[in-house]
Amino acid sequence: MNVLITGIMGQVGFNLANFFSEQSHNVIGTYNQQVCLNFPSHKIDLNKLTDTPRNSLKDIDVDFIIHCAAITDVNLAQKKPNLSYKINTDATQAIVSFAKSKNIPIVYLSTDFVFNGFSGNYTENSPTEALSHYALSKLYGESFVKSYQKGIILRFTPIGHVNSLNHQGHSLLDWIIQSALHQQKIQLFRDKTFSPISSYEIFQTILKLIKNQQYGLYHLASQENSIYSAGKLIQEVFQLKPTVEPSIFPQNDYSKIRPKYSHLNSKYLPLFDLKTILKNLKSQRALK
Numbered sequence: 001m002n003v004l005i006t007g008i009m010g011q012v013g014f015n016l017a018n019f020f021s022e023q024s025h026n027v028i029g030t031y032n033q034q035v036c037l038n039f040p041s042h043k044i045d046l047n048k049l050t051d052t053p054r055n056s057l058k059d060i061d062v063d064f065i066i067h068c069a070a071i072t073d074v075n076l077a078q079k080k081p082n083l084s085y086k087i088n089t090d091a092t093q094a095i096v097s098f099a100k101s102k103n104i105p106i107v108y109l110s111t112d113f114v115f116n117g118f119s120g121n122y123t124e125n126s127p128t129e130a131l132s133h134y135a136l137s138k139l140y141g142e143s144f145v146k147s148y149q150k151g152i153i154l155r156f157t158p159i160g161h162v163n164s165l166n167h168q169g170h171s172l173l174d175w176i177i178q179s180a181l182h183q184q185k186i187q188l189f190r191d192k193t194f195s196p197i198s199s200y201e202i203f204q205t206i207l208k209l210i211k212n213q214q215y216g217l218y219h220l221a222s223q224e225n226s227i228y229s230a231g232k233l234i235q236e237v238f239q240l241k242p243t244v245e246p247s248i249f250p251q252n253d254y255s256k257i258r259p260k261y262s263h264l265n266s267k268y269l270p271l272f273d274l275k276t277i278l279k280n281l282k283s284q285r286a287l288k
């Protein structure tokens with residue numbers, strides 16, 4: 001199959017591109033600032049023209065799209081709301097419209113941030129409430145994908161990936177590995193929950209959903225963990241020197257725009273096991 005991945009040089013996009021390519025699918029990408037040398041790619045600045053995809057990509061032979069490109073820095077989105085709505089919302093509308101014009105499926109990657117984090121255990125049917133511009137811009141993006149019959153929305157939280165790109169921020173996994181290497185203590189919230197996965201689970205799920213034409217909204221999650229307990233598990237699986245210490249989710253500007261109990265549940269997909277996810281990541285990284 002021919003898969004178009006927007007944001008191919010982002011953490012998730014790059015990892016998905018590698019997985020699909022390793023399974024002999026043809027990968028085509030779009031990038032903006034980080035030039036992609038690994039796959040045939042097009043430079044498209046989604047901030048410039050909302051109908052760019054139709055113009056630049058109209059002749060591309062593509063079976064489905066995975067839309068990864070986004071403003072993902074929550075603080076930046078809060079400081080520059082217009083930018084986050086342009087990229088996360090308006091550009092998503094344009095890419096959905098491109099998918100519609102080709103009558104092909106589109107997968108949109110979304111986030112646990114669409115919930116207020118008051119209770120956790122959110123399913124696909126739980127009411128959303130955005131605490132930040134990032135979350136709201138992603139929710140608006142979701143609405144365009146939802147309105148398309150071949151749209152798939154995947155909500156998740158990443159813990160780390162097989163390939164880690166230096167120009168992007170550290171994942172929790174890489175942060176802990178780095179802290180162990182430099183023997184620096186780090187503080188992880190023991191009262192903030194999440195249910196993280198890696199890009200491998202996203203890849204597997206996309207393959208299955210596209211093959212079975214199962215469109216709609218899905219939560220991709222592991223069982224509930226605190227950030228601290230997940231950190232301890234990372235140390236155990238990766239056999240790292242202990243550096244993580246428990247801390248409390250603060251009450252300040254940081255926490256105001258982030259959900260506290262943001263672990264997801266799913267009505268449609270089984271939960272993944274975090275220890276297995278980490279063991280897979282460790283063995284996949286060892287092969288690199």
Ligand SMILES: NC(=O)c1ccc[n+]([C@@H]2O[C@H](COP(=O)([O-])OP(=O)(O)OC[C@H]3O[C@@H](n4cnc5c(N)ncnc54)[C@H](OP(=O)(O)O)[C@@H]3O)[C@@H](O)[C@H]2O)c1
Pocket residue numbers: 006007008009010011012013030031032033034035044045046047067068069070071072073087109110111112138156157158168
């Ligand atoms: N990171 C998380 O914690 C998280 C959690 C849940 C869901 N998600 C979702 O998963 C998706 C992928 O996340 P990620 O972690 O891979 O993000 P990332 O590493 O921050 O990558 C973001 C990508 O968006 C592209 N992009 C940003 N501005 C652009 C613009 N003006 N024009 C074109 N492309 C632009 C970047 O391209 P260049 O680098 O080439 O400029 C980059 O490839 C996003 O939709 C995100 O909302 C992420």
